[in-house]
Amino acid sequence: QAHFVETGGDLVQPGESLRLSCEASGFTFTDAGLTWYRQYPGKEREMVAHIIADGSRKNYADTVKGRFTISRDDAKSTVYLQMNSLRPEDTAVYYCNAGFPYWGRGTQVTVSS
Helix, strand or coil, rough: CCCCEEEEECCCCCCCCEEECCCCECCCHHHHCEEEEEECCCCCCCCEECCCCCCCCEECCCCCCCCCCCCCEEHHHEEEEECCCHHHHHHHEEECCCCCCCCCCCEEEEECC
């Protein structure tokens, strides 16, 4: 079954940057579109960024457009989320998925001064 391991979360100050990584397994990575989500306490997960299978198209939530960049390395079965100009409202647990009902543990991002 599909398996996702998200890493890279940390406590940073507003304006700083982080790069999240998500290593995936259990499915044909090169055939899959990949999505980063985030979840606030007590809320549903929300889409942050999506990249299609061949990497030629990317979509972003309006709240992160221009600050976050999604990318993928098919050789490593890994999807990345480069997060720049971080804001306190970016504080959340971040997950990746490819449309499966299985979720990883996520990685905590905290933006605070």
